Amino acid sequence: MSLEDVQHESGASGRFRSSAATHVGTVRSLNQDGFVHRPELGLWAVADGAGGHEAGEAASGLIVDALRALPTDLPPSDLLLEVQARLGSVHDTLREASEQRGPGAVIASTVVVLLAHEDHFACLWAGDSRGYLWHAGGLLQITHDHSLVQDLLDAGEITEEAAERHPHANIVTRALGAELDAFSLDKQLGVLVPGDRLMLCSDGLTKVVSDVEIAGLLGGEAPLDAQALVMAALERGARDNVTAVVVEVE
Numbered sequence: 001m002s003l004e005d006v007q008h009e010s011g012a013s014g015r016f017r018s019s020a021a022t023h024v025g026t027v028r029s030l031n032q033d034g035f036v037h038r039p040e041l042g043l044w045a046v047a048d049g050a051g052g053h054e055a056g057e058a059a060s061g062l063i064v065d066a067l068r069a070l071p072t073d074l075p076p077s078d079l080l081l082e083v084q085a086r087l088g089s090v091h092d093t094l095r096e097a098s099e100q101r102g103p104g105a106v107i108a109s110t111v112v113v114l115l116a117h118e119d120h121f122a123c124l125w126a127g128d129s130r131g132y133l134w135h136a137g138g139l140l141q142i143t144h145d146h147s148l149v150q151d152l153l154d155a156g157e158i159t160e161e162a163a164e165r166h167p168h169a170n171i172v173t174r175a176l177g178a179e180l181d182a183f184s185l186d187k188q189l190g191v192l193v194p195g196d197r198l199m200l201c202s203d204g205l206t207k208v209v210s211d212v213e214i215a216g217l218l219g220g221e222a223p224l225d226a227q228a229l230v231m232a233a234l235e236r237g238a239r240d241n242v243t244a245v246v247v248e249v250e
């Protein structure tokens with residue numbers, strides 16, 4: 001694998017510099033991940049589609065398209081509500097598409113979204129795509145997986161070691177397009193200081209790169225480079241699509 005195979009974007013606006021990268025991985029022929037990289041709006045996202053050949057790509061693509069279409073002049077006070085509304089609309093569209101395909105059909109996608117303005121951030125998510133914060137020399141996971149394995153961990157029924165090799169590690173309990181009584185996103189708010197870094201990623205990264213390794217690539221004197229995180233996963237034989245977005249507060 002080489003950097004030439006990695007789709008990459010970078011940019012800066014206001015207090016924030018950012019980098020985004022994605023790769024199909026070492027096994028699959030189709031990349032069902034997608035990212036949104038809009039530093040001018042203080043908006044970044046990662047989506048990881050599911051639903052079989054092409055359907056997963058279509059699901060994550062709807063999320064990416066909806067967020068990329070947000071107007072640049074949208075006030076920060078309105079951005080959070082507009083993001084929630086657009087993701088809700090995508091969820092409804094995916095549910096309709098699944099129902100048209102018949103019983104058991106799934107067209108869905110996880111999503112994790114970062115909104116940042118001045119010294120505050122909001123992170124929204126559904127599924128097991130994650131958000132991390134590097135702050136004061138330490139790495140903190142700011143999302144909580146919506147997955148079967150996480151539910152078992154929370155209930156004390158399995159250990160962290162068992163979770164890493166659980167046969168149902170790919171089962172998520174919440175996603176856009178999934179069969180839910182009502183659409184909902186979890187939300188985490190926080191304060192930012194200069195030097196903080198945030199990362200969004202699909203589970204193709206966290207399946208093969210440990211939090212310790214992520215900390216080494218994300219924090220300290222490490223360059224701001226999402227490609228380095230994606231390459232680390234590829235070097236470990238990533239069998240899934242891999243996507244990462246990194247944002248630094250200057």
